[in-house]
Structures are given as structure tokens and as C-alpha cells.
Amino acid sequence: AQKITQTQPGMFVQEKEAVTLDCTYDTSDPSYGLFWYKQPSSGEMIFLIYQGSYDQQNATEGRYSLNFQKARKSANLVISASQLGDSAMYFCAMTRHNQAGTALIFGKGTTLSVSS
Amino acid sequence: SAVISQKPSRDICQRGTSLTIQCQVDSQVTMMFWYRQQPGQSLTLIATANQGSEATYESGFVIDKFPISRPNLTFSTLTVSNMSPEDSSIYLCSVQGLAGSQYFGPGTRLTVT
Numbered sequence: 659a660q661k662i663t664q665t666q667p668g669m670f671v672q673e674k675e676a677v678t679l680d681c682t683y684d685t686s687d688p689s690y691g692l693f694w695y696k697q698p699s700s701g702e703m704i705f706l707i708y709q710g711s712y713d714q715q716n717a718t719e720g721r722y723s724l725n726f727q728k729a730r731k732s733a734n735l736v737i738s739a740s741q742l743g744d745s746a747m748y749f750c751a752m753t754r755h756n757q758a759g760t761a762l763i764f765g766k767g768t769t770l771s772v773s774s
Numbered sequence: 775s776a777v778i779s780q781k782p783s784r785d786i787c788q789r790g791t792s793l794t795i796q797c798q799v800d801s802q803v804t805m806m807f808w809y810r811q812q813p814g815q816s817l818t819l820i821a822t823a824n825q826g827s828e829a830t831y832e833s834g835f836v837i838d839k840f841p842i843s844r845p846n847l848t849f850s851t852l853t854v855s856n857m858s859p860e861d862s863s864i865y866l867c868s869v870q871g872l873a874g875s876q877y878f879g880p881g882t883r884l885t886v887t
Binding site for chain 1: 775804805807811815816817818819822824830864866868870875876877878880881883
């Protein structure tokens with residue numbers, strides 16, 4: 659069965675420092691996508707970054723980069739130069755294909771707290 | 775990316791009653807998804823709703839409890855029936871974007887007393 663594991667319930671970082679949020683996954687699908695979402699206290703889900711399983715290069719989007727290690731089945735999110743506004747819950751997710759369509763399965767999330 | 779709106783944004787309901795949540799998308803989409811996020815938990819897929827066919831429910835979710843309508847390519851509703859306090863959650867609809875990504879609505883925060 660497909661599974662996403664986020665082992666860090668909470669992470670703390672100072673402003674302007676970099677932080678890595680861990681994510682490992684398990685799937686038997688030959689093709690899949692990996693995603694990171696940010697959920698602030700308002701509850702909305704904000705898409706941050708995407709990595710395809712066949713992409714050769716790690717994805718980057720501004721201050722976000724995804725450290726994709728396919729052999730280790732890991733897809734860690736790196737946030738550079740943390741800002742106070744980065745304080746939120748972060749979810750790693752993976753595509754799941756079935757007859758109904760392509761949905762996402764989510765990890766349990768990591769709460770990031772950025773201090774000044 | 776699609777712009778998704780949900781109504782209501784939040785509600786407080788009494789146990790035993792039902793609430794219908796609306797999801798509107800600004801473009802036509804084939805698939806829409808409904809997720810539940812219980813307090814302090816991750817997102818769990820309730821069902822996939824394709825226009826013109828019955829919704830496909832995930833294990834642990836049944837149509838009698840969470841009936842879904844999908845009358846056209848831009849709209850869907852999820853009803854939470856015969857509510858209990860355990861149904862207190864954020865309910866989110868989403869649509870599929872490129873490469874399997876999903877864009878989420880702002881969510882409906884439901885409290886059942």
C-alpha cells in the first residue's frame with residue numbers, strides 16, 4: 659500500500675536560517691508525483707512544489723527546493739532563509755492512481771515554527 | 775491554476791442534523807475530490823466525484839453518510855448527514871491540475887455540538 663511518512667511532528671528554526679522537512683514514501687507505481695503543501699492556521703492548503711518521479715533534477719520554486727532521492731524514497735523540503743510567515747503546518751503528499759482518478763495521499767504533517 | 779470557492783466557510787451544527795457544502799470552480803474540470811481533515815490530523819480522501827457518474831468513495835466512507843452531487847463540470851456538493859461531534863472537521867474540495875497536482879478550496883470548518 660502507498661504511504662507517506664513525515665517523522666518530525668515539529669521543527670523550530672530561527673529567521674534567515676535554512677530548514678529541512680523530512681518525507682519518505684512507499685509506492686509500487688512506476689510513475690508518481692510528490693508534492694509539498696503549506697497549511698497556515700487559516701486552514702487553506704497552499705501548493706508549494708512538485709517533483710515528478712522521472713524528473714532528473716530536483717525541483718525548485720523560489721526559497722523552496724525539493725531534495726529528491728529516488729533510491730532512498732525520500733522527498734525532503736528545504737526552505738532557505740526562513741521567514742516568520744513560514745510558520746505553518748507542512749504536508750508531504752503523493753499521487754495515488756486508481757480507476758476513479760488520481761488523488762493524493764498525505765503524510766501526518768510537520769509543524770514549523772520560525773522565531774525572530 | 776483553478777480558483778475554487780466553498781460555502782459555507784464555517785458552520786456550527788447540532789448533532790443529528792445535516793449540512794450541505796458547496797464547491798464552485800472557475801473552470802470546467804473532469805474530476806473533483808472531497809477531503810476531510812479532523813482536528814490535528816492530516817487530510818483523508820472521502821470520495822472522487824466525476825460529472826455524470828456516481829462518486830467513488832474511499833474505504834470507511836459511505837454514500838448514506840456523505841452523499842455527493844456533481845451536476846456539471848464546475849460544481850459539486852458534499853452533504854454530511856446525521857452529524858455527530860466526530861464529524862467536526864475541515865472539509866476541503868479540490869480539483870486536479872497538471873501532473874496530478876491538486877488545487878484546494880479554502881475549506882469549510884464544521885463544528886458539531
